[in-house]
Amino acid sequence: MDDHLLVEALRTHEPDAPAAVYEAYGEALYSYCRSRLGDDGAAAVAVRDALIVADTHVWRLREPARFRPWLYALAAVECARATPVPPEPRDDGEPGPRRAARRAVAALSAEARDVLALRYVHGIEPADLAAVTGGADGGLERAHRALEAVLTAEILAETPCPDRDSVTPERPGKYLQHVRDCAVCSPRAPRTVAAAKVFAALPRQQVPRTLRPEVIACFRDPEMVGRRLFVAGRVAEFGQDGFPGPSRRPSGRGGRRAFALVAAATALTAVAGGASLLWGGGSGATSGVARSPAADERTEFPPASPRVKVGEPVRSPRTSAAPSALPVSATVGQGAQTTLSMPPGRSEPAPTRSRPPRRSTPSGGPVGNRPEPPPEDPPLPTPPASAEPSASESPPASTAPQRSAG
Known part of the structure; x- marks a missing residue:
């Protein structure tokens, strides 16, 4: 199926979309993850999780034509979460060129090995390598020089040279310069190193039969x-x-x-x-x-x-509910935001305003259309000391009871 159709199927949540994506890229993604992690189970989990992320975030992909490198980028993220298992040393009588290729690739840094495998095993275009690996541009050229140095060192391992001990393949520039200038090393060194042939000599990993049903069942x-x-x-x-x-x-x-x-x-x-x-x-x-x-x-x-109650101040969350916070396979307009239901006739709560300061008006009337603030309450009058209590007031507690006449 075409990549544009796969992207459209994922975006519209077609029931068979995950199976179609696996049929197109599942085994290739497993081969990539297996070469990075060195473990069958970890590679299967990385493939499964990468397809889960692809299904959820496919709406982010701007160019459907880049769906293939995008899947490899997601697989690279999932591989980075796991701890790779170092390969076991093996000398089981494999041919010399194949053994040299395997040892040379194993001697590369993880970054260089990843870039070369993506380019020459999985066919990722050079323009997409930086986006897939998350590295800087120019990584393919540096990886080429590193492969040339380690493969040359593997081929010259049995050729003694006293001056070669002062340089190592970890510094490819100086090492290759010595090989070109050395009368002992130069005749025995390879003239060119084809990265595609080196990686083609590596053994291929078998895809487990249970991988496909396990991945599809996860969805x-x-x-x-x-x-x-x-x-x-x-x-x-x-x-x-x-x-x-x-x-x-x-x-x-x-x-x-x-x-x-x-x-x-x-x-x-x-x-x-x-x-x-x-x-x-x-x-x-x-x-x-x-x-x-x-x-x-x-x-x-x-x-x-906790739910927000009407009448309580609403605190803004620390993280905004942007489209990146969309849940899995759910359609939300602008993210999962808390919505307060307002009374009829009011679209938003009225802001609380403090009373403006009083202004003196020479004419005694209000200024413009602003109503004049009410006057302050006058002080209560103080009753004179000789005033008699009214009939409605109760006598104080210390007042003596009245005597009866007669």
Whole structure:
């Protein structure tokens, strides 16, 4: 299916959209994640979570033609959350060129290996590499020089040269300069290094048969709603083009904003019980938020915000309810904001104003259309000391009782 059709299917929440995306890119994404993480289970989780994020945030992608590199960028973010497993050393009689290629790639830095694999194994265009990896431009050229240096060092490992010990492949420029100028190293060094051939010599990883049903089931299982909400909410930074932010090593917990997104999405799920969340379906998806085992193992959802009562001052939240706070597969106009219902005839509460200061008017009338403030109350008159109490007043407690006549 064309990338434009895949993007449109995700945006319109077609029931078969996740399966179509997996059929197009699932195995390639697994190969990429497996090469980075070195573990089958971690790679499967990274692919699943990347597709969850893609389904939730596909509306951010400005150019549907860049859907493929965008998916790899999301997979790179998920891989950065996991700890890669170092490859086990192996010398099982593989041919010399293949062994040299494997050792050379293993000697590269993680950044250089990632850039070269994206370009020559997965076919990401050079213009999209920086957006996928989150690195600076020029990374492909630096990775080329690093690969040339480590592969040359692997080929010359059995050729003794006393002067070569003073330079290392970790500084490719000086190392390659020595090889070109050295009478011992230059005849035995490779003339050119083709990165595509080097990576083509690496062994290919088999895709587990259970990967596809597990990924597809994640989008349909009501018990996974909580996990999907959490995964979708922890990726909160995106650029104007829709690609994730420059950082490819986010914190494991996802920060306060991720928890705020999860809380907002969870609250909206409770209100819209019949809404479909990532094809989770119906009221069962709502109940699945509370008892999702995957979500409980990862994080604790914060309590819902207290309701605002009419008449109390409304405090502005610390984080604005921007479109980035949209819940999973739910349609909200301008974010999940608290709305106060006002009485009929009033669109907003009237502001409280202090009484303006009094102004003296020579003519004795009001100034313009502003009403004259009421005069202050006059002081109460003080009764004279000889005044007798009125009949309505009660006598004081110390007054003696009246005697009867006669």
